[in-house]
Every structure is written in structure tokens, then in C-alpha cells.
Amino acid sequence: MKIGIDKIGFYTPHMYVETEDLAVARNIEPGKFTIGIGQEKIAVPPITQDAVSLAANAALQIVTDEDKEAIDYVIFATESGIDHSKAASIYIHQLLDLNRNTRSIEVKQACYSATAGIQMAKGHIALNPESKVLILGADISRYGLQTSGEVTQGAGAVAMIMSAEPKIMTVESPSAYQTEDVMDFWRPLYSDTAFVQGKYSVDKYIGFFQELFSAYTKKTGVGLHDLEAILFHLPYTKMGMKALKSVLEDADETDKERLLANFDISKKYNATVGNIYTGSLYLSLISLLEGNTNIESGARIGLFSYGSGAVGEFFTGILQPNYRENIYKQQHEQMLADRTALTVAAYEEHFQNTLPVGVDNIDLPTEKDPATICFAGIKDHMRQYVRKDK
Template sequence: MKIGIDEMAFATTDQYIDLRELAKRRGDEPDKYTIGIGQDQQAVVPPTQDIVTLGAAAAEKLLNPTNIKNISTIIVATESGIDNSKASAIYIKHLLGLNDFVRTVELKEACYSGTAAIQFARGLVALNPQETVLVIAADIARYGLNTPGEVTQGAGAVAMLIGANPHVLAIEPTAVSYSKDIMDFWRPLYATEAMVDGKYSTNVYIDFFLQTFTRYQQLTGRKLEDFAGLAFHLPFTKMGKKALEALLGQRTDPTAQRMRKQLTAEQAYCRQVGNLYTGSLYLGLMSMLQNGRIQAGDRLGLFSYGSGAEGEFYTGIVQAGFATYLNDIQADLDARHQVSIDEYERLFNAQLGMNSADQQFDLAGDQLPFVLAGQRDHQRIYQRNQ
């Protein structure tokens, strides 16, 4: 029985900044951001949006009267949780109007947990093939204004239906996980911005990719030539390029050329949104499917990485008609509007964060489907936008 990704959808905010403008404000050369880091634009998050509203917006694009009845479980993978106890999946279930006989849970392991959610979902479907699991990878990447990590911020959510006889990607059995206790990136409970050792984290990322891919080859006997493309976790797009080049070295043969072209296709959407943490690999996968030279029957490799650290390499076979089961991401990105650096900084500092006071946000400027209206008596207030 085939089990895998049946449908996929992406949602982000309707505002962004041009990173060339940010570079000028920070006194840097624009090429440092657009070439050195590999980012062009970055999603800007108003205080009325968080992982719950973005996750619900992505999931709603997938749902219809037929498939909504088969959802047995919602798993939200995030490192931007809004409560230390209550799962964000419960809020999303309510906003989507799903029935109460739905299991809801939240997973955490830095940027890796979206992959863990998919693997757990596959197990649930294997037990009950008539059921579908809704997996949502939603995050808001924050490092702080005028910090080295600022250029790698971002926000958004990828929603996926995991089921039997999938329409997008049938996941193959062999997967290789690899984990070590490493302090390359972390966010203590008292912090709203992440702490990161950037160069160290990049080196660990590359090592984990090579370790898992080599082990996968040993277990399966497959070669690089057996893949149409490799999709990488892309906290910034240059990271994937560094990992791929560590594998390819000086190779310029047709297989190496194909891998580089497919990586460029994978990077297209991530360059316009920024870091999604748990969702970055899967936005990249959607970008490769929509912008790369992919056809039914192709085998794709996926490398997932979460700091702290855990990596996983697994594979899937692209299914016939996959293109009709993805939302039109570029159209959504083109519909956004650019904001000034001053406005971006104002919105960055206006987030609810760890503030315990009652707050009521002005919803007039937010046109997205779901909003965070504020906080009252230590409880976040979510609603469908009017």
C-alpha cells in the first residue's frame, strides 16, 4: 500500500520587505544578502498573525466536504509554540470547524519536527488506511532586529494531507535518522528570539546530510543517478547549495548538472519568503515540483534537519497528476505588498510575545482568513476574519 503526501498547500502573510532595502539600512552590501545568503525577500508578520492563523490558512486551502470527513488527526510541527501546555493544533481544529472526534497534538524538535510528523502520520494511516492525517508545519523565524540572523527570518505554514494512495508523493520505506546533542541553535523558554552559532550550525548541517545520505546508500545500494533531484531544508537558500556542493565536489556530469538545476528550482519560493523552520523543506519541495523539471515516477530525496540536532534523509516517488494537488504559490506571493523597513521594524516590535497583559489588536489592516484578535485573561483570542 502506498502512503504519502496526498495534497499540499502553503500560506504566508500578505506583507514582505525587499532585503536589498534592509541591507542598505543595516549598512551592508545588497549582494551579501541576495548572493551570500541567497535571499531576496522576507515575510513580515503583523501582530494579528501567528502560527495558529497561518497554519489554519494553509490547511483551509486543502479542505473540501469530502476529505474533511476522513481527517482523524491534526499534527502541528513548530518551534514557535504559543503555549507550553496546550497544543496549537487544538486552536486550528476549532478555527477550521473540524468535529470533536479528531486527535490533536504538537511536535517539537527545531526545524526537523515537520518530517517527524509525516513519519508518525504514515504509521497512523498504515493502521487505518481509510483515515487521513493533517500535518501542518508552521513557524515564525525571529532573531531580532539588527542581528546577524536577521536576514534569515521569515514566516509561513505548509499544510499536508497524509494518506493512502497519495496524489503528490508516495514515501518509500527506507529512512535514515541521525541525532546528536549539539548547541548550534536554541531558544530558552524565556526568549522570544533564537540563539544561533551560524557557522557551526552550517557545518553540522552539512555533516548530517553527508552522514544520512551515505548511510541511505549503504542500506539501499542506490546512487545519486537514481534521483531526479534532492530537496533540502532551506533556512536560507545558500545552505542547501553548500550541502549539495559538499556531495558533488567538482562533478560536472549530467547528473550533477541536473541536481544543481533542481536545487535552483527548489530555492525559488524560499528566496521570496525566508526561513520557515519546520516548513522550509516542504516549501522547497513544492517549489521544486512547480518550478523544476519533475515528472511522474521520479524519485526525489529529501533531507530534513533540525538544530540541536537531528537530521533525516528519506525518499519518495512523484505521482501522476501531482501538479493539481498543490496551491498556486507564486500567485499568492505576487499578491503581497511591500512594506518599508520602518514599518517592518514597528510590526516586529508589536508582537504579542511573552506579554501577559490584556491586548486588543486593530484588525482593520489584516485581510488574511484568520486573525489573532488579542489576549484577555491570559488567553489568546482567535477568529475568522470578517
């Protein structure tokens, strides 16, 4: 039985700041951001968007009434959680009006956890072939104003439906994975911004990729020549490029040209949205699926998932017949085109506009947010969401 990704879509807020403008405001040569880091735009969330609403808007695009009946498992991957106890997936279950007989959980391991969700979903579907699993990777990446990580911020969500006999991509077995106790990136409970040791994190990321790709090749016999593309978790796009080039030094020229060309396609959406943590790798997959013109069904795609702390995994998928008929290219391109560019001053104002800690009641201006689903405020310490199309 084939198991894999049946549908996949993404959502990002309606505002962004140009990295060139940010560089000028920070007295930095713009090329260091656009070329050295490889980022063009940073998605900026309004106060009315959090991980739940971002994920719900992404899922709203792909979930049909038929899917609602078949989905019996919701896995929400995030490191931007809203509650220490209640899973974010329960809010999604209510907002999408899913089947009551559903298992709903939240999973965390930095940017890796959506991949854990995929592997969990495979096991569930293997035991329950009629089931579908909704996987959500949603995050808001915050490093602080005028910090070294500021240019690698972002916000957005990816939603995927896993099923038997999928329309987009089967997920192959086995994979290669590993864990190491590493303090390259972390966010303590008391902080709403992350801490990162930049160079150390890059070294670990590249080292994990090299080790896992080698382990996968030894385990399966699959090498560079068997892969149409290799996709990466992309905190910023240049990071993935460095990792890819690290295994191409002795590659055949044909393989090298193909893999580099397809990496360029896969990084497009990431470069204009920014870092969305758990959803980043799968945003790159969407970018490849929607941006390529010559990758045929049956092609094998490699995927490198990495979550600081650290857990990594390398696995592959096979594109399915007519996969192009089941993507949302026009909707995604329109969403990105409709966004509003902010001045750096306006971006800073939105960044600093956060909820007061411990507030028990507050109403938020959802009328200013064009999203269908918004975080509407807090009532008696309980988060409130609104779905405008109902």
C-alpha cells in the first residue's frame, strides 16, 4: 500500500517587509541579506494571527467535506504554542468542523516535528487504510529587533493531508534519522524570542545532513543520480545551498546541474516568506511542485528535515501521476501578490504590538485582517477565534 501526501497547501500573513529596506535601516549592505543570506522578504504577522489561525487558514484551503469525514487524526507541529496544556490541534478541529471521532495532538521538536508527524501518520494509515491524517506545521519566527537573526524571521503555516494512494507524493521507507544534544537554538519558556548560536547551528545543520545522507545511501543504495531534487529545511535559503554543495564536490556534472537548478526552484517561496520553522521544509516542497516545468511523475525527491536541539532525518518521496493537477499554484501566487509591503517603521510597530502577559480579557481588531480565520482576543483567559465565512 502506498502512503503519502495527498494534498498540500500553505498560508502566510498579508504583510511583509523587504529585506533590502531592513538592511538599509540597519546600516548593512543590502547584498548581505539578499545574496549572503538569500532572503528577499519577511512575512510580518498582525496581532490577530497566531500559530492556530495561520494553520487553520492553510488547512481551510485544502480540506473538503469529504476529507472531514475521513480525517481521524490531527497532528499540529509547532514551536509557537499558545498553551502549556491544551493542544493547538483541538482549536483546528473546532474551526474546521472535523469529525468528532478524531485524535488531536500537538508535537514539538523545533523545526523537525512536522516530519515526525508524517512518520506517525504513515503508521496510523498502515493500520487504518481508510483514514486520513491532517498535519499542520505553523510558526512565527521571532529573534528580536536589530539582532543578528532578525533577517531570518517569518510567519506562516503548511497544511498536509496524508492518505493511502496519495495524489501528490508517496513517502518511502526506510529513512535515516539521528539525535544529538545540541544547544544551537532554543527558546526558554520565559522568552518570546529565540536564542541562537549562528555559526555553530550552521555547522551542526550541515554536519547532520552529510551524516544522514551518507547513512541513507548506505541503507538504501540511493545516491545523487537517483534524486531529481533534494529539499531542505530552510531557516534562510543560503543555508540549504551550503549543505547541498557540501555533497556535490565529487558529483557528476549532470547531477550537479540538475540538483542545483531544482534547489533554486524550491527556495522561491521560502525567500519571500521567511523562516516558518516546522513548515519550512514543506514550503520548499510546495515551491518545487508549483515552480518546476519538467519534473515528471515517478521522480524521486530527497528531503532533509532538521530541528535544532537537535534531531534530523533524511527521507525520500516519489511524485505521483498527475500531481500537477492537485496543487494550488494559482491560489498561492495570488496570495503572495496580494500582500502589502510595510515600511521598516511599520514592521517594528507590528513586531512590538504583542499581547500583555497575563491579560484576562482583550478584543483584537480582526476587521483589519483580511484572513478568513483570525485570533480575536481573550475572554476569561480563554483564547477566542473567529471564522468570518460562517
